[in-house]
Amino acid sequence: MDTLNNTLLKVENLHVVYKARRETVYAVNGVSFCLKKGETLGLVGETGAGKTTTAYAIMRVLPDRTARIVNGIIEFEGYNLLDVPENLMRHGIRGEKIAIIFQDPMSALNPIMKVGDQIAEALKFHNKEDLSPERIEEQVDRTLELVGIQKERKYDFPHQLSGGMKQRVVIAIALVCEPVLIIADEPTTALDVTIQAQVLAMIDELREKLGTAMILITHDLGIVAQMCDNVAIMYAGEIIEIGSVEDIYSGKMQHPYTAGLFGSLPDLEKKTDRLHPIEGLMPDPTDLPKGCKFNPRCPRCMDICRNVQPEFTVEGTHKVACHLYGSGKGRGIDE
Amino acid sequence: MEAVRGGALMSERKEPILVVNNLKKYFRTKKGLLHAVDDVSFTIDEGRTLGVVGESGCGKSTLGKTIMRLTEPTGGEVFLQGEDIVSMNEGRLRKARLKMQMIFQDPYSSIDPRMSLAQIISDPLKVNRLCSSKNEIDERVDRMMRIVGLAPRLRESYPHELDGGRRQRIGIARALVLDPKFIICDEPVSALDVSIQAQIINILMDLKEEKGLTYIFITHDLSVVKHISDEIAVMYLGQCVEKAPSEELFLNPVHPYTKALLAAIPVPNLSKRHARPTVIKGEVGNPIDPVPGCRFAPRCDYATQKCTGRNPELREVAKGHFVACVLYNGEM
Amino acid sequence: MSPLQETIYRFSQNKVSLIGLAVVLLLIFIIIFGEFISPFENGVKQNIRMRLQGPSAEHWFGTDAYGRDIFTRVLHGTKYTMMIAFPATFIAEVIGIILGACAAFYSRWFDNILMRVLDVFQAIPGQLLALAVVAALGGSLFNLVIAMLIARIPASVRTARSIMLSLVGQEYIDAARSYGSRDYHLIFRHVIPNSLGAMIVSMTINLSAITLQVSSMSYIGLGVSPPTPEWGALLSEAREFIITAPHLIIFPGIAILLTALSFNLVGDGLRDALDPRLRD
Numbered sequence: 049m050d051t052l053n054n055t056l057l058k059v060e061n062l063h064v065v066y067k068a069r070r071e072t073v074y075a076v077n078g079v080s081f082c083l084k085k086g087e088t089l090g091l092v093g094e095t096g097a098g099k100t101t102t103a104y105a106i107m108r109v110l111p112d113r114t115a116r117i118v119n120g121i122i123e124f125e126g127y128n129l130l131d132v133p134e135n136l137m138r139h140g141i142r143g144e145k146i147a148i149i150f151q152d153p154m155s156a157l158n159p160i161m162k163v164g165d166q167i168a169e170a171l172k173f174h175n176k177e178d179l180s181p182e183r184i185e186e187q188v189d190r191t192l193e194l195v196g197i198q199k200e201r202k203y204d205f206p207h208q209l210s211g212g213m214k215q216r217v218v219i220a221i222a223l224v225c226e227p228v229l230i231i232a233d234e235p236t237t238a239l240d241v242t243i244q245a246q247v248l249a250m251i252d253e254l255r256e257k258l259g260t261a262m263i264l265i266t267h268d269l270g271i272v273a274q275m276c277d278n279v280a281i282m283y284a285g286e287i288i289e290i291g292s293v294e295d296i297y298s299g300k301m302q303h304p305y306t307a308g309l310f311g312s313l314p315d316l317e318k319k320t321d322r323l324h325p326i327e328g329l330m331p332d333p334t335d336l337p338k339g340c341k342f343n344p345r346c347p348r349c350m351d352i353c354r355n356v357q358p359e360f361t362v363e364g365t366h367k368v369a370c371h372l373y374g375s376g377k378g379r380g381i382d383e
Numbered sequence: 384m385e386a387v388r389g390g391a392l393m394s395e396r397k398e399p400i401l402v403v404n405n406l407k408k409y410f411r412t413k414k415g416l417l418h419a420v421d422d423v424s425f426t427i428d429e430g431r432t433l434g435v436v437g438e439s440g441c442g443k444s445t446l447g448k449t450i451m452r453l454t455e456p457t458g459g460e461v462f463l464q465g466e467d468i469v470s471m472n473e474g475r476l477r478k479a480r481l482k483m484q485m486i487f488q489d490p491y492s493s494i495d496p497r498m499s500l501a502q503i504i505s506d507p508l509k510v511n512r513l514c515s516s517k518n519e520i521d522e523r524v525d526r527m528m529r530i531v532g533l534a535p536r537l538r539e540s541y542p543h544e545l546d547g548g549r550r551q552r553i554g555i556a557r558a559l560v561l562d563p564k565f566i567i568c569d570e571p572v573s574a575l576d577v578s579i580q581a582q583i584i585n586i587l588m589d590l591k592e593e594k595g596l597t598y599i600f601i602t603h604d605l606s607v608v609k610h611i612s613d614e615i616a617v618m619y620l621g622q623c624v625e626k627a628p629s630e631e632l633f634l635n636p637v638h639p640y641t642k643a644l645l646a647a648i649p650v651p652n653l654s655k656r657h658a659r660p661t662v663i664k665g666e667v668g669n670p671i672d673p674v675p676g677c678r679f680a681p682r683c684d685y686a687t688q689k690c691t692g693r694n695p696e697l698r699e700v701a702k703g704h705f706v707a708c709v710l711y712n713g714e715m
Numbered sequence: 716m717s718p719l720q721e722t723i724y725r726f727s728q729n730k731v732s733l734i735g736l737a738v739v740l741l742l743i744f745i746i747i748f749g750e751f752i753s754p755f756e757n758g759v760k761q762n763i764r765m766r767l768q769g770p771s772a773e774h775w776f777g778t779d780a781y782g783r784d785i786f787t788r789v790l791h792g793t794k795y796t797m798m799i800a801f802p803a804t805f806i807a808e809v810i811g812i813i814l815g816a817c818a819a820f821y822s823r824w825f826d827n828i829l830m831r832v833l834d835v836f837q838a839i840p841g842q843l844l845a846l847a848v849v850a851a852l853g854g855s856l857f858n859l860v861i862a863m864l865i866a867r868i869p870a871s872v873r874t875a876r877s878i879m880l881s882l883v884g885q886e887y888i889d890a891a892r893s894y895g896s897r898d899y900h901l902i903f904r905h906v907i908p909n910s911l912g913a914m915i916v917s918m919t920i921n922l923s924a925i926t927l928q929v930s931s932m933s934y935i936g937l938g939v940s941p942p943t944p945e946w947g948a949l950l951s952e953a954r955e956f957i958i959t960a961p962h963l964i965i966f967p968g969i970a971i972l973l974t975a976l977s978f979n980l981v982g983d984g985l986r987d988a989l990d991p992r993l994r995d
Contacts, residue, residue: 316650
């Protein structure tokens with residue numbers, strides 16, 4: 049479907065497990081998606097859906113002691129990242145081509161280092177072009193201005209900045225090497241609404257200016273509507289619905305879980321008496337249900353859902369893994 | 384103040400269950416006196432819900448704790464069904480708290496990890512010696528668990544075995560077991576996932592219907608507060624800047640801060656996708672040794688000379704709609 | 716699983732700590748059944764002809780300068796060392812928990828007074844304080860326990876206080892207060908039970924420290940009086956023969972080392988088992 053030269057990142061059939069002493073946690077179970085250059089993909093789901101694990105697998109920063117990538121391909125600019133040796137990953141890719149923005153700006157910054165130095169350090173680590181100290185300084189100033197911080201503030205320590213400013217610094221560190229892909233893991237969850245709006249507006253502007261592709265991990269369907277081109281909804285380690293924002297927000301051919309997520313949100317524009325939450329809880333990731341992972345909570349569950357894992361039903365750019373759609377026999381129409 | 388009282392009279396007349404007059408809570412800090420709650424007044428009629436919204440540091444949680452007298456107020460009065468909470472001694476306060484309970488924000492730190500579920504829910508009954516027999520306690524615990532939707536088999540479970548949603552149900556059951564009239568909900572759903580959040584909100588709303596409860600619902604989430612509240616108070620740096628019936632506030636926000644707050648919510652549909660929201664500049668400050676004047680003025684696009692020098696008072700701009708902003712002073 | 720069962724399970728997964736626990740249990744076994752393994756008589760009976768013998772089938776750890784059996788002396792030394800260390804640690808912890816809880820709870824006045832008093836005590840090294848007490852009261856077992864207590868209480872109150880301070884800030888304390896719990900309810904039903912895990916850890920670490928301290932007191936001759944076979948006293952007696960008969964110093968040394976080490980291992984294991992970061 050996609051023309052190869054335009055594709056930046058292609059994740060195929062990714063499986064990640066965490067091995068604890070007694071049990072195996074199936075965190076990511078066969079995730080596949082594509083990201084084109086300059087595009088923003090929203091990865092949406094609740095706690096335990098496998099969003100962050102997917103992101104960490106792409107960055108190859110999963111904890112070695114417990115996590116294992118069992119299967120899959122992560123193709124980035126034509127190379128399979130899972131085959132790239134660690135030292136190449138560290139010097140050529142992580143932080144340089146793919147950068148990550150974490151949820152909590154406080155713990156992502158070194159409290160005893162001036163913010164300007166922290167940005168410069170990221171740059172020096174990947175200093176391919178042998179930039180002179182003056183050029184590095186210039187670059188730091190430019191990046192700070194880009195994220196809306198006066199360059200004089202580079203001599204401040206993190207505790208002298210407010211939460212929103214700190215997140216801007218974290219974003220500056222991610223941007224300073226001019227990556228082609230940014231993974232933002234709930235970048236505004238720790239911030240207040242008005243500050244969130246500021247930071248989101250800034251990210252949006254930067255993305256347009258720099259043409260960076262982004263994977264935006266969030267649980268907030270409002271942020272997705274505002275920021276993303278494409279959306280993947282995750283549940284229990286799988287993508288259960290993926291498509292353009294128009295596909296997902298149109299409400300047509302909606303996965304019952306996606307419908308449940310929308311039903312859980314109070315509507316600001318209409319008066320609703322009751323919310324329509326999804327009953328029940330996330331399944332235990334060490335003991336996932338057979339068939340469709342959502343079947344125990346699904347209001348439209350059928351017999352087939354309990355036994356057969358649904359495949360994607362495709363309609364243009366919109367793919368849904370649900371037995372309600374397609375040929376209805378548990379088989380997708382794309383073969 | 385008089386005007387605030389007047390606001391309570393608007394709907395069908397009911398006895399106010401809670402009257403808060405000029406409540407103040409200041410904290411001494413190294414940098415100076417922090418005005419966490421500064422001169423807040425409101426009344427709540429029985430069976431109604433007052434939503435309190437604001438961003439972090441606006442004093443909304445301190446307001447809840449001060450009303451419960453978990454922290455001692457610096458000044459002001461709190462009347463619960465006509466009795467002044469602030470001047471009560473320990474013993475009478477304990478009695479008064481039987482009618483007034485609190486649900487806390489963090490479902491992890493707000494319940495004792497060493498107690499089983501049944502112990503947690505029965506503890507309020509035990510410390511107040513409300514039940515004569517063990518059977519009676521067990522019965523009430525079972526009833527509570529049923530009401531909040533906890534399976535009976537969980538009776539002997541411990542909190543760490545349960546997820547956030549179930550823990551928050553325990554918190555609700557614990558608050559309800561004393562059969563209070565009035566509950567302060569301090570961000571009860573902000574630590575939960577959306578689907579679980581909706582479950583908890585539904586429980587709280589059902590309980591309100593069934594038992595005729597009165598809530599103060601403290602939150603930073605405007606869509607949640609609109610859904611659950613009859614009336615909403617918007618707080619900024621310790622002060623109430625706008626107060627109105629829920630519908631009215633969303634249809635017709637007046638205070639520049641409320642407007643900015645509403646504009647900042649990301650809406651989960653594509654209608655506003657390409658319209659850049661109006662973003663307010665600056666960051667929330669600190670109410671340490673504040674000078675008189677509107678505390679929002681440094682971030683406000685409409686700020687003028689008139690905003691400094693003296694605190695804007697809450698004025699009624701429409702029926703039941705109060706705002707503290709010089710732009711609307713004396714217009715009515 | 717209750718938190719206690721969970722802790723036990725996690726502890727049982729930690730092999731090194733289990734070895735430590737085995738040694739501790741062995742020590743307790745020795746204290747109770749030492750007499751049956753080798754009667755105390757063997758350890759005080761002098762036999763000049765057999766003096767300073769190396770280890771043999773008859774005398775497993777050899778004999779000392781008076782021909783006494785070192786195995787028996789080390790065996791029974793366990794009892795004397797532990798009879799000081801156990802009660803001293805236990806009492807110090809209990810006092811620590813009570814004072815610590817009160818300090819954390821009544822932070823305005825009680826905490827201030829208590830902390831200043833402890834400052835005074837802690838201005839003097841614990842060892843020196845213990846020495847002074849023994850020098851003043853004389854070197855009986857009972858007086859040694861008192862000396863250890865005085866040396867140890869300030870530290871254990873401080874540990875308890877810092878643990879409890881973090882607990883008092885928890886929301887469930889606010890919650891309990893809001894539904895009408897009185898202060899003693901808060902302290903005894905919520906704060907103390909939640910602190911016990913961490914306090915037990917500090918207790919095992921303290922035990923090992925006190926064992927060493929008791930031994931060192933006896934070593935400089937301020938502990939129990941001869942011929943009581945306290946471990947430190949054994950070392951002290953062995954000083955002159957360190958070159959000619961090193962076994963005299965090796966075996967009591969190993970006993971002290973092993974005891975202190977295994978208490979530390981148990982403490983480490985407990986701390987890991989109780990660590991809330993591993994929970995959930």
